[in-house]
Structure formats: C-alpha cells, structure tokens
Amino acid sequence: MAEAGKAVLELVGISKRFGALPALSGVDLRCVAGETTALLGASGSGKSTLLRIALGLLPPDTGAVWLDGERLEPRNVTMLRRRMGYVIQDGGLFPHLDARENVTLMARHLGLPRAQTAARVRELAALVRLPEAALARHPVQLSGGQRQRVALMRALVLDPALLLLDEPLGALDPLVRAELQEDLRDVFRRLGKTVVLVTHDVAEAAYFADRIVLLRDGAVLQEGAPQDLIEHPLDSYVARFIRAQRAPIGGIGA
Amino acid sequence: MRTTAALLTAALLAIAARAAAEPGVVIGSKAFTESIVLGEIAAGLARDAGAEVVHERQLGGTRVVWDALVRGEIDLYPDYTGTLEREVLASENVRGREALEAALARRGLRLGPSLGFENTYALGMKEERAAALGIRRISDLRAHPSLRFGFTSEFLDRADCWPSLRGRYALPQRDVRGLEHDLAYRGLESGTLDVVDLYSTDADIRYHGLRVLEDDRRHFPEYDAVLVWRLDLEERAPAVVASLRRLAGAIDAPTMSAMNARVKLDGMSESQVAAAFLAQKLAVAAAAPEEGVVARLVRNTRDHLALVSVSLGAAIVLALPLGILAAKRPRLGAAILGATGVLQTVPSLALLVLMIPLLGIGAPPAIAALLLYSLLPIVRNVHAGLKGIPEPLRESAEALGLPPRARLLRVELPLASPSILAGIKTSAVINVGTATLGALIGAGGYGQPILTGIRLDDMGLLLQGALPAAALALAVQGGFDLLERVVVPRGLRLGREE
Numbered sequence: 001m002a003e004a005g006k007a008v009l010e011l012v013g014i015s016k017r018f019g020a021l022p023a024l025s026g027v028d029l030r031c032v033a034g035e036t037t038a039l040l041g042a043s044g045s046g047k048s049t050l051l052r053i054a055l056g057l058l059p060p061d062t063g064a065v066w067l068d069g070e071r072l073e074p075r076n077v078t079m080l081r082r083r084m085g086y087v088i089q090d091g092g093l094f095p096h097l098d099a100r101e102n103v104t105l106m107a108r109h110l111g112l113p114r115a116q117t118a119a120r121v122r123e124l125a126a127l128v129r130l131p132e133a134a135l136a137r138h139p140v141q142l143s144g145g146q147r148q149r150v151a152l153m154r155a156l157v158l159d160p161a162l163l164l165l166d167e168p169l170g171a172l173d174p175l176v177r178a179e180l181q182e183d184l185r186d187v188f189r190r191l192g193k194t195v196v197l198v199t200h201d202v203a204e205a206a207y208f209a210d211r212i213v214l215l216r217d218g219a220v221l222q223e224g225a226p227q228d229l230i231e232h233p234l235d236s237y238v239a240r241f242i243r244a245q246r247a248p249i250g251g252i253g254a
Numbered sequence: 255m256r257t258t259a260a261l262l263t264a265a266l267l268a269i270a271a272r273a274a275a276e277p278g279v280v281i282g283s284k285a286f287t288e289s290i291v292l293g294e295i296a297a298g299l300a301r302d303a304g305a306e307v308v309h310e311r312q313l314g315g316t317r318v319v320w321d322a323l324v325r326g327e328i329d330l331y332p333d334y335t336g337t338l339e340r341e342v343l344a345s346e347n348v349r350g351r352e353a354l355e356a357a358l359a360r361r362g363l364r365l366g367p368s369l370g371f372e373n374t375y376a377l378g379m380k381e382e383r384a385a386a387l388g389i390r391r392i393s394d395l396r397a398h399p400s401l402r403f404g405f406t407s408e409f410l411d412r413a414d415c416w417p418s419l420r421g422r423y424a425l426p427q428r429d430v431r432g433l434e435h436d437l438a439y440r441g442l443e444s445g446t447l448d449v450v451d452l453y454s455t456d457a458d459i460r461y462h463g464l465r466v467l468e469d470d471r472r473h474f475p476e477y478d479a480v481l482v483w484r485l486d487l488e489e490r491a492p493a494v495v496a497s498l499r500r501l502a503g504a505i506d507a508p509t510m511s512a513m514n515a516r517v518k519l520d521g522m523s524e525s526q527v528a529a530a531f532l533a534q535k536l537a538v539a540a541a542a543p544e545e546g547v548v549a550r551l552v553r554n555t556r557d558h559l560a561l562v563s564v565s566l567g568a569a570i571v572l573a574l575p576l577g578i579l580a581a582k583r584p585r586l587g588a589a590i591l592g593a594t595g596v597l598q599t600v601p602s603l604a605l606l607v608l609m610i611p612l613l614g615i616g617a618p619p620a621i622a623a624l625l626l627y628s629l630l631p632i633v634r635n636v637h638a639g640l641k642g643i644p645e646p647l648r649e650s651a652e653a654l655g656l657p658p659r660a661r662l663l664r665v666e667l668p669l670a671s672p673s674i675l676a677g678i679k680t681s682a683v684i685n686v687g688t689a690t691l692g693a694l695i696g697a698g699g700y701g702q703p704i705l706t707g708i709r710l711d712d713m714g715l716l717l718q719g720a721l722p723a724a725a726l727a728l729a730v731q732g733g734f735d736l737l738e739r740v741v742v743p744r745g746l747r748l749g750r751e752e
Contacts, residue, residue, distance in 0.1 A: 052649070055653050057653060078656075081653055081654065084653070086653040088649075089646075090646075092646045092649070094647060094650070094651070094665055094668075094669070094745075095647075095745045096665075096668045096669055096671075096743035096746050097743070105654065105664065106654050106655060106656065109656060109660050138744065138748050139745065140745065154654070
C-alpha cells in the first residue's frame, strides 16, 4: 500500500561475510515513510546484522545504505545516526547514568537548551507511559519493561525519522511483553514514524508490521503483507516457519 | 587531568629549586658505618670552616658514590687507595700514590692526605670453628672445600677481591653467596655461613669473636683511608679544603675501630661519634645537627610522600593516554602492553641504578624509576577496563551519533572507571613499598631508617621505616576505597552491590 511513498531507508545489494561465513548475500530493503517493516527470521538469518549495517555500526562488504536520499559514508555516519533511533534487546542503557541522563545524553552533548530538553523528557515519558519517578533511577533499579520504555525515549529524543528496533521485547516476560506491545504500536501510530523491527516471533511481526520481510541464511525469502505470508507462503520453509510459531502456545523461539 | 599535570609540574619545579638553592659543600659516603663516620667528620670540619654542608649519607656502593663525585653531584667522599687503584681505575693499572694522584687529577679530582689508618679486606671465621678445623691462613681453606662462604656483593664482583683471590689461593669452595655485610654476621652466628669477608677495622671482629685469616700470599693491596675531593672545591671553598687537610694522619686504626664499635655496638649515632672525635682530637666544636625520632619521621614521611605522589601522578598522566591508545589500536596496544610489561620485569633495584647515569642521584632518578614501575598496572587496567565494556553498550553509544571523543569521555571512561581506579590503587600500593629502595640512591624516605637499621643491626631503627611504610600502604589503600565512592559513578556501584 505504501509502494508509492518516499523511501526513508534504502539498502541496496548488501553482502557481508564474517570470515568465511556469509551473513548476508545481496539483500535489498526499502522502507517507506510511515510504514512499519518487520525483519523476520530464525537466529543466524542475518536480520540483526542488516540493522547494524543500516546504522553504519558494521561496514558491508558490498552494497550501499541510503537515508532520506543521502548515502551513508564514514564522513557523515555520525550525523546520519542522529536521524535514526536504535533500541536493542535489553535496552543498551548506560549503567553509569540514571534514566533521565540516558535519555538526555545526546541533547546534552549537542548543547540543546535545558528547558527544552526537560519538556521533551516529560512529553516522552507520558508518551511511553513511564512514571516520572523512574527517571531518577539507574538501569539496575528499573524493571525490564521500564528499561525498554527508557530506551525508546532515548531513541526518540531527537525526533528521528526512522526507528530501528532489534528484538526490543525479546527479554521480557509474557505479561509485560503484551502490555508493551500495545504501547509501542500506539506510539508508532501516533508519531507516524518509519519503523524497522527485528523479531523472530511471527505473531509479533504480524501485530506490528505493515510488511514482513522473511530472511533465511542471509537472503530475503519472501516479503509482503503479513496476511500474504500466512495465506500464500512461497515455499515449504516459509510455511513451516509460520506454522511452527502459530502452534499451541506460540512465541517460544523458532 | 589538567590539575594533575599542574601539580606535577609544581612538584618537579620544587625539587629542582631545592637542588639549585643548596650552596656550599656536598659530602657523600658509602653505605657502611666507617664511611658515614668519616663523612660526618669531614662535614664537621667543613662546617667549622664556615661552609653550608649537606651530607648525603650511605649513597650506595663505590661506583655510585664515585660517579656522583665525577659528575659533581657531591664534592668529596672518603675512600681507600686500594679501592681506587684496583676497582675504580682497574683498567688503567695505576700503582702507587703518585700514579693515583695523577690519574685522579686528570679527572679534576684531588687525592687528599692519608687519614692515618688502613682498612684492608680480610676473610674471617668464628674463632671456635676456625680452631676446630685448624684454619689460620687463607691458604688453609683449600683443604675444606665444603665450607660455605658469604660475601658482600661488592666483594664478590670486585676485580681485586673474590675473582682474583679465588685464583691466587686456588680455593675450591662452590657454596659462595652474595649478601649484605651485616646479614653475613648473622649467618655466621646461626651457623649457615662459615667464612665472610671483613674490613680490618670492623667493630664486629671483636664483638662476634672472629678469627681474621692471614693473607699469607699478600693478595689484598693497601687500603689507605683518604678523602677524595673535586679540584673545583679548592677554588670555591679553600678554607674548607685547608680544614680537611688537618685530618692527615689524625685517625689511627684503633681509633677508627673504636669509633665503628661505638656506632655499631653502643648505638651512638655517627654524628655523635664524629663530634666527639673532632672535639678531642682537633678541638673542633662540631654542633652535629641531631635529629629526634619525631623530626626524622616527619622528614622521612615528607620525602617518601614526595617520591610516591610525584611518580604516581606522572604515571597516571602518562598511563591513561597509553592505555586508551592500547585499547583503540590493537596492534600498537600489543606493543605498549609489551613494553610496559618488560619494564615491570626489570628488578626494581636495577631500574633504580639504571636511572643514575641519566638523572644522577637523589629524588629525580628514584621518581623516574618509580614512574616507569607504576605504568604497567595502570595501562593494563585502562586497557582492560575499556576492552571489557560490553559490545552492545559500545554500539549503543555509537548508534546515538556521539562522536568518538564524546563516547570516550561520556560513556567509555566512566564505564571503565572501576577498573582504572583499581589499577591506580595497585600502582600506588606497590609504589609505596618500592619507594623504600629510593634510599639506596640518596632519595630519602622510609627506606633510610630501614637501610640504617640493617647496617647497624638495629631492629628499632628498621621498624621506624618499615612500620610507617606499611601504615602508608594501608592508608593509600583505604584512601582509594574512599575515592572510589567519589569517582566511580553511582549507577555502577549499585550494580555491584546487587
């Protein structure tokens, strides 16, 4: 439905090897403004690697990354990263800073006005439903769910065009996870962000995504709307991958 | 970091200023009682002639004191003609007083008049043991190959001592070890040693009931006690030199032996003994500056703290960037860690002595050696602390769009701070202990009473250095534990307590 939209993130012909091991081979990915894309796959399928390449944390062997029509290069990578928000599985919060300091680290580095930053923190805390008191706590004093909310605030503080989330709910217990899923989807819709979500959970992918990209062994196997993949799996692997996860309880590792 | 550098510069300047402000005559002595007594006597005479006098006591062995004289760090010191001929100028084959005078003059030095006694090397055994084995002369030792020898390291190495003595007498003994002179006597008493080297004026000969073995092949040369001074002293302070010349023939062997005994056996200070001699023999009222226990403790503490704080401060300033570089550039890092590691394997005593040709004697070489010695624990812990940051955290900082410098300052160094602080603490504690060796090259500190305590077999004196050094090490450790609460971010400490 968003084929006509402007590409916020575009990865073209990305290949990457770790030693002799191929991690990605010729992957293309195009994410359109306002759309949520789920990168789905088993562990080792290359989905997290693709995200780290998009952020310039890892140089690809071949291929290029474009953000809003600008090509990611060593000279501009630091600036471009400020237009992407990144959240990883257990938050990646800095243990030496409290929640507020974690959220405002970049704002302070850029020397933004304090009052403006404080207002932004209040606004974001309300948005992700984090109690004000939690802002003064250090990561070890926060619950897993709170940590992810803080991490999301940190990713959003500079109002980036793009959010890159690597298994953001992977380490949470089921109840917290369900609650946070709802809150996250709510945030995405309200802000209209372009989102790339890495997950191995089919249900989660279907819940969030406008479009699913299924990866296997570093290559795109099938992509399309969630319903497409479920109803018209392209081959037996896709069928098995999806069926296995919709089995009895679901969501327990693929 | 800037304040540390400023403090460091200030401290170095203070040391330099102190060195520059010292006028008058600097006297050196070797690290044994007789040399120190003679140094004190010379100091008393120089003071009597109106000079400001500094006596750098027990600077070290012959080579250290000689080098200090040649370099002009001291103006004079007592030595023995045999030592000068056979050891210091061994390569020039100097024989006889005239030849020695000429050789010294070529170096800008003057051989002062004979003081009036000889202190030659000799070998000694416990009287009963020697009697039981029927040993009178050194050549008698040949018949007893299993005897255990304990010699000072100087005696072991000097060309005119053990290496040639062993050849001259064809001595077969294999069990020959090097140890400190005063410890050798204890070895004799306890029966772990049979034969030691002696000085013929040693107070211990009588005290320990030793038999001095006859040098029946006339191996040891004459060891006439003399003062050696720099020629420029004669222009700078002619009155001092004239005063020193009054010592010609003034001390005979029994007098010297008695003075040694008063220090070593009666527990008098070298200054007191020297003052008594000057008053009786030369009618010189030497107001020997006597120092009480407290004053000495204060001075040693001040010197020790200066050694530790300046060297540690400089080590931190140097090691932090090295450790960061090592963590950021793996190949260079291996070289840095390797180099600092090699420095650490150099025995601390050797490192200290290696600094003398570069920086002379006193505090500067000691500080340099301590600095080099303190590097490894800090560099290694900075490196380990930075390398130990979990990959996801490092990447999170990068992904935020923080430039490298900000990542280092705002994220990586704070995360590594517990490890860095632990490294500095290790360095500081080692440094406090190692700094006691500084006294060997005239740097002062708690090593001073330890050295003197060993020399005089005076446990009380030894403890005056050892106890405060141990207390300081504990205090440093405690201080760093407190500092940790300030330096290490609260969030990291919370993590550890859980």
